[in-house]
Amino acid sequence: MRVKINEKRTEIRDAEEMVVGAVTNPVIFELWDGSQENSVIRTEASYQEVKYGADEVTASAVLENEGAGRIALTDRYSQDNYGILLERTVKIQKAGGKKGIRLLLEMELFPEEETGFAELRYFAPPAIFDKNDLDEDGYEDYFHTQKTIFRDDRFNYPVFMAYSEKHKKAVRLERAPLPAFDSNPDRGSQGRDALFLQKTDIGSMGADGEGEGNVKLAACYPFYEGDATIGLYIVKTVPFGAFWPLEEGESFHVSYRLSSCSHKDFHDACWYSVKSVIDREKPEPKALLESPEEIVRYRLEALDKYYVEKTHAEDENEPAGYVLNCHPQEGRQLENIIQYGFTGQNILNAWNVLRYGYQTENPEYIRKARKVADFFADKIHIRESGLFYNLYNIDMKKVNFWWTGLLLPLAYAEGEELEELMGPLYDYRREVIDTLVNLKGAYLRCMNEDVTALLRLYRLEKEHGVLHENWLEAIQNYGEFLLTAQEEDGGWYRAYDLQGNPITHPELWFGKSICEKRSSTGTSISFLVEMYQMTGEEKYLAAAEKAGAFVKEYIIDKVRFNGGVHDSIYAKGQLIDNESILYPMFGMLSLYEATKKEVYLEGAVRAAHYTASWVCLWNVPLPEDSTLRKYGFNSIGMGACDTCGCGYVHPFQLMCVAEIAQIAVYAQDPELFETARLYWLGCSQTVALPENDWGYAEYGLQEEGYLVSWWAVDDPMFSGDKGFGHRWKGEGNKTCFPWINAVGVKAYWALLDRFGTTDFEQIRNKHFR
Structure with missing residues (x-):
């Protein structure tokens, strides 16, 4: 030049x-x-x-x-x-x-x-x-x-x-x-x-x-x-x-x-x-302060403190689950809700706990994991349609419906108080809010996430000689729903009502274009492939490949991934976010490993490149008097969340560390492999440990996200002395959910399953020439 x-x-x-x-x-x-x-x-x-x-x-x-x-x-x-x-x-x-x-x-x-x-x-x-x-x-x-x-x-x-x-x-x-x-x-x-x-x-x-x-x-x-x-x-x-x-x-x-x-x-x-x-x-994140094994132990011990189960006398539904929902600085439980998929990941947590329970011979961990899965299969599963509810409110002793996410005041306020807390956002979204609060149904992504985890739980228990027919029945029933509900183009809608019919309105929330309406299709693929691997029934693989063709054409190749995040508070409900390309990547990898067809490896590599592009590659300067600066935060390796909230990072990309590394090995792509290492280290740095507790109430807790730029600092919902206020640059978002522990521990198991180690240098030396 x-x-x-x-x-x-x-x-x-x-x-x-x-x-x-x-x-x-x-x-x-x-x-x-x-x-x-x-x-x-x-x-x-x-x-x-x-x-x-x-x-x-x-x-x-x-x-x-x-x-x-x-x-x-x-x-x-x-x-x-x-x-x-x-x-x-x-x-x-x-x-x-x-x-x-x-x-x-x-x-x-x-x-x-x-x-x-x-x-x-x-x-x-x-x-x-x-x-x-x-x-x-x-x-x-x-x-x-x-x-x-x-x-x-x-x-x-x-x-x-x-x-x-x-x-x-x-x-x-x-x-x-x-x-x-x-x-x-x-x-x-x-x-x-x-x-x-x-x-x-x-x-x-x-x-x-x-x-x-x-x-x-x-x-x-x-x-x-x-x-x-x-x-x-x-x-x-x-x-x-x-x-x-x-x-x-x-x-x-x-x-x-x-x-x-x-x-x-x-x-x-x-x-x-x-x-x-x-x-x-050559960006370098912070090194881990403890071994990955110790971090897993701390994560699960913290999660266990938020385990809740009720006897039949207390609640005839006998709920059991991880209700972690707190400001990590205080550790005090805010709301007793068992949530499935997305921010709850209760069955993925149960899978993590069960594996750890077997590994460490901890019978109480094993008992709790089974109890969580039993409640999911017996009471959260809707046998008539094959679906699952997305959450259970323990205090109210009933299921509920999670459409609005981070429109937080909807969970605890009404009338004038609601309008006061939400400010101009309430009037802006009134029509959508009034429709959503009356809907009864479930997100496809949420159901897919935890039924996939239940399938893995079932297979893990079977390996240990324990069969759970109620789990298998729920898994198979949901599989039949997916096969029946799949559209001719290979996709599924973003959400379904309790009878299994697509929910498409309001369009501002559930999408207008085909890429928006079918944005969660990629979340079904891995489950269907694993059903095929467990049962040998070709119908599952055929449905997965049909979905794969849709996802590759519309979501990956056209760069139209969206809708993975379910808690938009912006101009529309469908966001371009890291999670909406991460699941297509999972799907392409599953299809490639099941069929060895190069078209799926090509799709996996493309999706992995876009997934990897959400990694932060520089240490963003923070105000000297900020909390994150005080604790030595380094943004390198953290994962960004969505386009509207750019400048906000979180650790969700731990979910895909092993898969990105695997795709990189298949493609012999060293830079892609490096992004997996960056995610692994960067997204794990803020777990509270004895060496650095980040101001959190318990070792093993981790904040949901961090502001490395300005975000809504004057908005009534996030300003002042409210519980979720002071979300300024250099501060955390004062939120902790079960998904954080779930993805962190899942990353550990997935690396061991695929590579036998969590040491990236060992993996690099073995697989790259």
Whole structure:
């Protein structure tokens, strides 16, 4: 690549001399007067002086007027092995009448032709996959915009890619070096200012397709997110950004790398963006403080403290399960609900406990695991339809229905209190909420998760000479439901009523497009394959392959994975998230191992690449006074959750560590294998242990998620002194559910089952040449 600068524009040319980017006005400042509305003035200019050296180009300009004072910009262009480096230095030589300043970069993409937002595809995990456009109207779905600008700390690595299908080329903009510091800004006397002065190294970048001309790669320093931010509110959008103090003697520096490569397709371009960072930067997560075996012991001991069972005299249903639901800092149980799949994973926990009970000869663990499975098979299973309920409320002694997830106040408030707690979100979602609270049914994913675990429990017990006919009956009955309910295209709907009929309304929640309506199809595949392996009946494998064809075509190849998370609080119920591609990956791997057909290995590799792209590859700078900074948090290896909540990380990707490693071995893909190691270490770092308890009440607890960027800090539901408030950057989300223990221990067993060890160096040395 090379840069060419003349009096009209700066051109970025790739190795084939194609102009992939052009900057018409390289000198763009925004000046701020200190108020909150109509307070920003934009100025644009060309360079005033350009000097060509042997290995670099230096360009400069001075902005001087009453408001700006005198501001000098120096841009230095050079080249390394990966692209063009642009180092930008701003010096305030004389203060003017304005209070703050920020520096912008706007580069038109493929400027030799008309190139709109819809002509390109974008990749900047976890913020954007393609266009976040499941309805394919050319706009990002959640803010309905063509201007997607995100803070650097919302990215798993601060690099933004735009890909042209026409030219088979990708153009990338990244921070180089990485942002190094951040703080909590002074947001005014009320603490609610959306524009403020802040000396922060966090900028922002993305694509801007609004306005005239071609779509642009855009960057801003300090950060600006515009109207499309989730930083302050869930529903209400306001401008959000920082300005460097416009004071004499102040200066700041920011650097970017611009690069372009040819790729055979979008998937290849996406995976290159991830693996090239792994190869170049070699990110390293924190080492485990205890052995994996000890961490498993602590996890299960903590889980056991939240085990509940009732006698027939106390509740004729005789419930048993793990009701872990607490602020981990306190450990006090918030609500006694046994939940299946998703955030509960009760039968997966029972499988973990049973295995551990056999391994350590702990009869009480074995008894409890059997009790949990008996209750699931006998009382949670609906024999007439083959389905399972999604939860049981122990205090109310009845089953209930879990549609709204993190719309938390729905679980405990009504009327005026509900409206007060939810604020504008309640009115925004009133129609959906009023429909959901009256629905009776279950999510397909939740049923698939725990019936698959029940199947594994049954086979484990059978290996030990113990048969549970009631478990087998429930498993087979549900298998028949799946076979009957499968659509002609191979898919299943996202949810079903108690009679086994699809639930499709409200569409905002259950989906409009086929990719949304059938988004959970991948969760059925592994169960069906394992049914085939247990019974030898071809009907199960045939249904699994039919589902596999659907998942590969619609979900994986089209990059339309969504709907894995069931607790959206955003503009629509279907999110693009890590879990909605993780289960298609499981399905493809199951089919490949059952059939050895290469098409399934290809699907598994593609799905694994996208699953791996949710890993955080840099240590995001946190405020010095934050809780996570205090305990030594390192974001490398943590897993991002969903596109809307980008900047929020969690440990769910432990669920797929062994499977990603296995696919990497099959494909001989060392960078993919490395992401499995990163997940294994990074997602395990925050388990409370004697060496570092993270401020949690019990060893073995782990918080559900962590904020490495801003998220809804002014929203009524998450602000103030409420139980789930203070979810600021550098803080945890004050939530602990059974799924956390479930996926952590499951990862341990899965690694042992597949590789005989949890030592990634041993696995690497054995399987990679």
